[in-house]
Amino acid sequence: MEDSKHAEDKPWLAIPRHNRENGCSMRFQSVTSNNVYDYELAACTSGKTICGSSSGFLIMVDETSQISMIDPLTKARRFTLPTILPSLPPKPSTDIEPSERRLTHKYPVHKAVLSSPPDRNPYDYILVVIHGEERELAYYSALTQTWIEIQEAGRYYDDIIFRLGFYAVDEYGKVILCEPGLPPTVDEITMPWLLRASKVYLVVMGMHYV
DSSP: OOOOGGGGOOOOEEEEEEEETTTTEEEEEEETTTOOEEEEEEETTTTTEEEEEEEEEEEEEETOOOOEEEEETSSSSSOOOOSSSTTTTTOOOOSHHHHHHHHHSSSSSSEEEEEOOTTTOOOOEEEEEEETTTTEEEETTTTTTEEEEGGGOOSOOOEEEEEEEEEEEETOOOOOEEEEESOOOEEEEEEEOSOOOOOOOOOOEEEEEO
16 A cells, blocks of 8 residues: 555555444555554445455455455545346355355455556456455456456365466465456466365566465
8 A cells, every 4th residue: 555645655555443333444564664644434334345455446245246446545536347146146165164155145256456546547457366265266347347357267266366367376285377358368377286276366576386
């Protein structure tokens, strides 16, 4: 996160503080100076959960799987996307615990990442999400205003990042490079590991992804 008044303090780490009846308070901590800044975020109401922070925007999803994006510092730039479920209906699954199944049904988007700030060009950005009980990949094209499922990528993804392309890793350690398009292209960068991890993350280190 970045604020023009504190540009020298960037980047920031966003930390949710507490919910209120009509919104919530966000705390931002500078990674370089450890300074702390508090902001009120009226758009973060009950019934929404944050599923990503990307390109300077907080990405939130509500119980109907509708995604909204807001610049938490200006609070003036907001974008609302079509709901995911009508385009990508949830698939039945038998290998998920009942408690976890209820959670993923309520908030079907686990993580969301932008290709570029939506306010830079409202018709030229891509949003890729990990969604559903089986944690599959899908993307939203601002140009066509539609959701498209990336079936070629498979399922059970844990993390996704954008760095000159969308990289995703599944729970077995397989890393793919995804290029949204008609149809999307998927290239396997790293083969799955032998051991299954409880949670796998992607971290950028120079030009490498670990």
